[in-house]
Amino acid sequence: MSLLKFKRIFFNFSLLILVVGSVFSQSVPDSLQKLLQQCSDQERAGVLNKIANSLVFDHPMEALGYANTALELAKRWNNQEEEIKALLYIGDSYFYNNDFEKPEHYFYMALQQSKKINNKNLTALSYYYRAYNFDIQNNLAAAEENYIKAIHIYDSLENFKKVSDLSYYLAMLLDKCGRKPEALTYYKKALKIYEELSLREDAAQVYNSMGTLYYGWGNFENAITNYNRSLDVMRTIENKSGIAQALHNLGLLYSNWKYYDEALMYYQESLILEKELNQKGGIATSLVNIGIVYAELGDLESALKYYEESMALYEEINDKSGIATSLNNIGDLYSSAGQHELAIIMLQKALILEKEIADQYGIAIAFVTLSELYLKSGNPDLSTKYNDSSFALAKKINNTEVLLSVYNNYSKISEAKANYADALFYYKKYTSLNDSLFSQDLFNQLSEVKSKYELEKKDREIELLNSKDQVQRTINILALSGFTIILVVVLILFKQIKQKRKAYKTLNDQNKEILQSREELVVAKERAEESDRLKSTFLANMSHELRTPLNGILGFTDILRVEIPDDELRGMAEIVHTSGNRLHDTLNSIIDLSIIESNKMEIEQAEIHLYELINERISLFKGSASNKNLELSFEVENKNLLITSDKKVLTNLLNNLIDNAIKYTEKGSVKVLAGIVEEQSGTLLKLTVIDTGIGIEEDKAKNIFEKFRQVSEGHDRQFEGAGLGLTICKKYIEILEGEISLFSKPGEGSAFTVLIPVKARLAANEPAKPKKPVNAIPDRQVFNLLGPVSNLLIVENDEINITHLRYILQDMCNIEIARNGNEAIRLAENHKFHVVLMDINLGAGMNGMDTAKAIKKLKGYNKVPVIAVTANAMKGHKEEFLANGCSHYISKPFSSDKLRQLIMEALNDTI
Numbered sequence: 001m002s003l004l005k006f007k008r009i010f011f012n013f014s015l016l017i018l019v020v021g022s023v024f025s026q027s028v029p030d031s032l033q034k035l036l037q038q039c040s041d042q043e044r045a046g047v048l049n050k051i052a053n054s055l056v057f058d059h060p061m062e063a064l065g066y067a068n069t070a071l072e073l074a075k076r077w078n079n080q081e082e083e084i085k086a087l088l089y090i091g092d093s094y095f096y097n098n099d100f101e102k103p104e105h106y107f108y109m110a111l112q113q114s115k116k117i118n119n120k121n122l123t124a125l126s127y128y129y130r131a132y133n134f135d136i137q138n139n140l141a142a143a144e145e146n147y148i149k150a151i152h153i154y155d156s157l158e159n160f161k162k163v164s165d166l167s168y169y170l171a172m173l174l175d176k177c178g179r180k181p182e183a184l185t186y187y188k189k190a191l192k193i194y195e196e197l198s199l200r201e202d203a204a205q206v207y208n209s210m211g212t213l214y215y216g217w218g219n220f221e222n223a224i225t226n227y228n229r230s231l232d233v234m235r236t237i238e239n240k241s242g243i244a245q246a247l248h249n250l251g252l253l254y255s256n257w258k259y260y261d262e263a264l265m266y267y268q269e270s271l272i273l274e275k276e277l278n279q280k281g282g283i284a285t286s287l288v289n290i291g292i293v294y295a296e297l298g299d300l301e302s303a304l305k306y307y308e309e310s311m312a313l314y315e316e317i318n319d320k321s322g323i324a325t326s327l328n329n330i331g332d333l334y335s336s337a338g339q340h341e342l343a344i345i346m347l348q349k350a351l352i353l354e355k356e357i358a359d360q361y362g363i364a365i366a367f368v369t370l371s372e373l374y375l376k377s378g379n380p381d382l383s384t385k386y387n388d389s390s391f392a393l394a395k396k397i398n399n400t401e402v403l404l405s406v407y408n409n410y411s412k413i414s415e416a417k418a419n420y421a422d423a424l425f426y427y428k429k430y431t432s433l434n435d436s437l438f439s440q441d442l443f444n445q446l447s448e449v450k451s452k453y454e455l456e457k458k459d460r461e462i463e464l465l466n467s468k469d470q471v472q473r474t475i476n477i478l479a480l481s482g483f484t485i486i487l488v489v490v491l492i493l494f495k496q497i498k499q500k501r502k503a504y505k506t507l508n509d510q511n512k513e514i515l516q517s518r519e520e521l522v523v524a525k526e527r528a529e530e531s532d533r534l535k536s537t538f539l540a541n542m543s544h545e546l547r548t549p550l551n552g553i554l555g556f557t558d559i560l561r562v563e564i565p566d567d568e569l570r571g572m573a574e575i576v577h578t579s580g581n582r583l584h585d586t587l588n589s590i591i592d593l594s595i596i597e598s599n600k601m602e603i604e605q606a607e608i609h610l611y612e613l614i615n616e617r618i619s620l621f622k623g624s625a626s627n628k629n630l631e632l633s634f635e636v637e638n639k640n641l642l643i644t645s646d647k648k649v650l651t652n653l654l655n656n657l658i659d660n661a662i663k664y665t666e667k668g669s670v671k672v673l674a675g676i677v678e679e680q681s682g683t684l685l686k687l688t689v690i691d692t693g694i695g696i697e698e699d700k701a702k703n704i705f706e707k708f709r710q711v712s713e714g715h716d717r718q719f720e721g722a723g724l725g726l727t728i729c730k731k732y733i734e735i736l737e738g739e740i741s742l743f744s745k746p747g748e749g750s751a752f753t754v755l756i757p758v759k760a761r762l763a764a765n766e767p768a769k770p771k772k773p774v775n776a777i778p779d780r781q782v783f784n785l786l787g788p789v790s791n792l793l794i795v796e797n798d799e800i801n802i803t804h805l806r807y808i809l810q811d812m813c814n815i816e817i818a819r820n821g822n823e824a825i826r827l828a829e830n831h832k833f834h835v836v837l838m839d840i841n842l843g844a845g846m847n848g849m850d851t852a853k854a855i856k857k858l859k860g861y862n863k864v865p866v867i868a869v870t871a872n873a874m875k876g877h878k879e880e881f882l883a884n885g886c887s888h889y890i891s892k893p894f895s896s897d898k899l900r901q902l903i904m905e906a907l908n909d910t911i
Contacts, residue, residue, distance in 0.1 A: 045073035045082040052089040056096055064093035084110045084122050088129055095133055098318070103133045124153035128166060135173055138358040143173055164193035168206060175213050176361070178398030183213055204233035204242055211249060218400060224253055244273035244282060251289060260293050267293070284313035284322055288329060298843050300333050307333070324353040324362060328369065340377045347373060361402075364393035368405045375409065380416045387413065404433050603646045603735065609763070610685075611639045613647070614674055617654045624662050630670055632662075637675035643685055644759035645736065653732045654687070657752055660726060661691035668692030668749070676760050684738075687754040695746040729754075791816070792903075793833040795824040795851060796869070797842050801892075805837065805869075808896040812903070821846030821854070828855045833864065835903055838886060840870040852885030865906035869899075 036047045048070035055063035071086035073079075091106030107130045114122035131146035147170040154162040171186035187210045194203040211226035227249050234242030251266030267290050274282035291306030307330050314322030331346030347370050354362040367390035375383035387409045394402035407430035414423035618634050625632035654672070661670045673688040729752075733740050738756035792813040796802050797820060806815055816831065818824035820842050828836075836855060840848035852866045868878075868886040878889045888906050890899060 041073070042077050042079070045070045045077065045079055045086065048073065049082055049085045049089060052086075052093070056089060056092050060093045060096035064090060064097075067093060080113060080117050081119065081122065084113050084117075084119070084126070087113070088122075088125065091129060091133070095129075095136075100133060100137050104130065107133060120153050120157055121159075124150045124157070124159075124162070127153070128162075131166075132169065135169065138360070140173060140177055144170065147173065160193050161197060161199075164190040164197075164199075164202070167193075168202075168209070171213075172209060175209075175216070176397075178396075180213055180217050180398075184210070187213065200233050200237055201239055201242065204230045204237075204239070204246075207233070208242070208246055208249065215249075215253065216399070216401070220253060220257075224250070227253070240273045240277055241279065241282075244270045244277070244279070247273070248282070248286060248289070255289065255293055255296075258296070260297055263293055264290065280313050280317050281319060281322065284310040284317075284319070287313070288322075288326055291329060295329070295333060295336070298845075300336060304330065304333055320353045320357050321359055321362060324350040324357075324359075324366075327353070328366065331369070331373075335373055335376065340373055344370065344373050344377070360393055360397050361399065364390050364397065364399065364402045367393065368402060368409060371409050371413075372405075375412055375416060380413050383409070383413055400433065404430060407433060604648070605644055606647055607642050607644050608647050608650065610641045610643050610674055611636045613650065614654065614672055617651065617658060618672065620655075621658050621662060624659075625670060628662065628666065630662060630665055630668065632658075632670050634672035634674070638762060640763040641676065642761050642763045643676075645685065645756065649732050649736060650756075653729055653754070656726070656729045656732075657687075657689040657754075660729075661689050661693065661750070661752075665691045665693030665749070676758075677755070682757055683760050685754075685756045685758045685760070687756075688751055690749065690751045692749040695748050695750055696742070696744040697746050791831065791833045793818060793824065793827060793831075793836045795819075795821070795836065795842070795848065796839040798839070801839070805899075808899065809903075812900065821848075821851035824851050825854050825858075828858055828861060832860065835906055836864060836866045837869045837903075838866050840868055840881060849881060849884035849886070854885075856885055867902060867906060869894075 039047050048066045052063040052066035052070060067086050067089035071083060074083035074086055087106045087110040091103035094102040107126055111126035114126050127146045127150035131143045131150060134143035134146060147166055151163055151166045167186045168190040171183045174183035187206055191203055191206040194206060207226045207230035211223045214222035214226060227246050231246035234246055247266045247270040251263045255263035267286050271286040274286060287306045287310035291303040295303035307326050311323055311326035314326060327346045327350035331343040334343035334346060347366055351366040354366050367386045371383045371387035371390060387406055390402060391406045394406055407426050411423050411426035411430060414426060614634050614636060618632060622632060670691045675686055677684050677686050730740055733754055736756045738754060740752060740754050742752055744750035792809060792815050794805050794815060795818045802817055809815060816827055818827050838848045838852050842848055855861050865887045866885060867888040867890060868881040869890055881889055888902060890902055
């Protein structure tokens, strides 16, 4: 379930609250009936108008009768003001009877007559009624124009309550149009007036709507802050409807962050209050969102139950938008179950309703969802058509979340059509837009540092003032020894008292500022931590979601490029495999850079054999260099040199520098030089990578270490890549407190030199320690040589990965498949397996770690290797899995040979 569906439901709920809380909902005082019996004929029109106004919300057709009678009497007695009011209440009666075409005629007549008699209050009120009617009909331009005119008149009349009400409604309209900065301006205007007038309930409602705006903007920190402010105020004034609304919206946020337990808690609490208030629209919305949570958890039966309950309520109150929402989500359930045709039918029904109510946002969502469904059904052309329509609407309403899904669909459509260049183009659009939702504000960081400095400065001033006070008290005591001295001291004290009062006042103000600054720092710290958590969650999810399909792409193309006899088709498979590897490399670079920039990379010092490390790296790139007929070599000043540094960082550094050199070299050679230099600052490792490539011009060399910068850029660039390799190199070097320099001549080549502080020593010429042998060809014959080791359990819930694993391992052993944790435990109890391949994310129910621990507790499984085969490849994941039931680890995507080799190593460890 996408974020879009949560958002859409959220907006319907907010609109419902707005209508229910409208200024028109008033009860009829009993005194009006008595007044009607006692008043004169000339006064009767005014009383009838008051009764019509009191009835219009709950009993619109009864109000219509009173308003029509008032209109006739007003005309008879030539009472123009009451005639205008009657026209407004007639239109209002039709409005609340859901007949939105007729009101405009009466509102327009009222406007013309109020202008004619120059009654500003009634003119503003007429603009107000027209604006609200246009707003409901989604004639947004006309609604905006009338809201602004009404605001201007009420502002001139200094009717600030009306100014704030209309500013609030206009802000909601602008937010609906996607004009969020303008909307925020009007929200803040309304909020300021409500707070000045001590209208706490109205202020709380604005906080809630501002939370909605920030939510749609992707600014989740401000969203949750405003929702909580609204909740606090509503609880203080014991407004159950407002409490329910704020709780519901907090549920939306937590559901979007995939904290489903918290989301359900907020939804259920909101639902209880809505049932107490008998708010059927709110009940229906809570039900559908609870259904969404269950759908996300994989409990499709419970999800369908909640969707059907919500749809019945929406039908009862004739809420077409709500019905469309339920149909949309039921369709999503069918899609999850693989029943795409039924899903499309549901979505088409929802789209019809969205078009009836002219909900552009809902239509855009329906289009993009249908596009996704048609693609799954194998119809990329129709998928493109719907995606194009969604793209046009998303651009029109400036909705980021819809655009995100559109770009994702375009990438998948292009891939389905084998247009891989476009697929990569739209994928980059998707990731770029997604990343923008989690950008960090450097200014906030600088402000926090500045605030800390000011706090320290003021603390020092306080200490200084306190020490001066102590000295002054001593002087006062000594001054009592003589009358003359007393007179002098009195004068001194008088002056200093005045200074002290001023100083204490300043100090008191400063203390208040300090307390406030500290509170703000605490809030800022919490926000920063929340933002960091969100970004980490996002990166982990993106890594997992990309590695899983990449495993299928690389795995099957690895097989096809060997198995296909036709040279041309085999070449195509090779191209797909190469493209997949490029995508994998780009993903790894982005993840690496994000880890570095979030300051989460920890240095692990260890002793490294320098010659062996560089020899391994050179061997890794021999194939790439050979394909371009390049000579790849290296020199280390002493083969017995041992250095102490972070092996992983040095490995990644060498990989990036060597890969970069080969990429930009078409002929000649690439050479790596390594050695130790002694400087005044200490011992330094010196690494130099020299190539005979294209070189770098001086004006471009200064930018070469910036993110996403390359020697050739633009549409005519000659070299592929994300432009992150040298950026990551520089970051690695900075982490190790080193430096990198470049010497280059265009057309002749480049030399990158790295200097890193290390500890170094020469190893003794010791004989190499024998290593435990590992079988080089892990096939069924090798397994047979190992005796009874032949049974393999694969625990995996992704059908593509199951097919891939079964194919590459079927010649090695007997295979059993378990698609969830419970099934895996049952199979392990009834069979003897010699190795287990465990996926970590198994959907609803037990995860892979819990399943691994449960299997390890079974009789005979204590030493059975459990290999974590997972797309979770962020820093710390491997350590987490190995500490929780797994004995080995391999991240997706992986090659067939690498997995087979790991299985053999795991089995050899048990022999």
